[in-house]
Amino acid sequence: MPAGTVLTAADLRAADSDRPGISDPSQIIGLQTRITIYEGRPLQASLLQAPKLIARNQIVQVTFQRGPLRIVTEARTLSDGAAGDLVRVMNLESRSTISATVQPDGSLLALN
Structure with a gap:
């Protein structure tokens, strides 16, 4: 295999x-x-x-949620990631790098 x-x-x-x-x-x-x-x-x-849900250089949607505020943006992953992993992503609009957690469904949730 x-x-x-x-x-x-x-x-x-x-x-x-x-x-x-x-x-x-x-x-x-x-x-x-x-x-x-x-x-x-x-x-x-x-x-x-654990199986990798996110591949390096993949374009993904990243969600930031705090109370009623919800921001969704596109980003490029900078590493592979399985559910629960912390990965670095680059926001495609601002070019800033942030950390996000890989969710079990393969989505990304941005940290504060």
């Missing part, structure tokens, strides 16, 4: 082995591989990560 593959049940196969690895498939389905993983290699938590 190439790096960046999101694991599904079809990608996994149980094998009797004395090599350490994750034995419960429910713990890893939906995670993304960090590196290329070759067939027969036991899966370990260090080889997996």
Whole structure:
């Protein structure tokens, strides 16, 4: 499986082995591989990560919300990010750089 593959049940196969690895498939389905993983290699938590929802250089909408005030603008991401990650983005209008949190739906919420 190439790096960046999101694991599904079809990608996994149980094998009797004395090599350490994750034995419960429910713990890893939906995670993304960090590196290329070759067939027969036991899966370990260090080889997996939460799936990236935001890619570097992607044009996204960033929302700033405080009370009734809501501002939405377009920005370019400066790094990849999974849900809950803090990423830097550049506002396309002002060219200023701000930090935003990646939401589970892939949207970005600007910090104060």
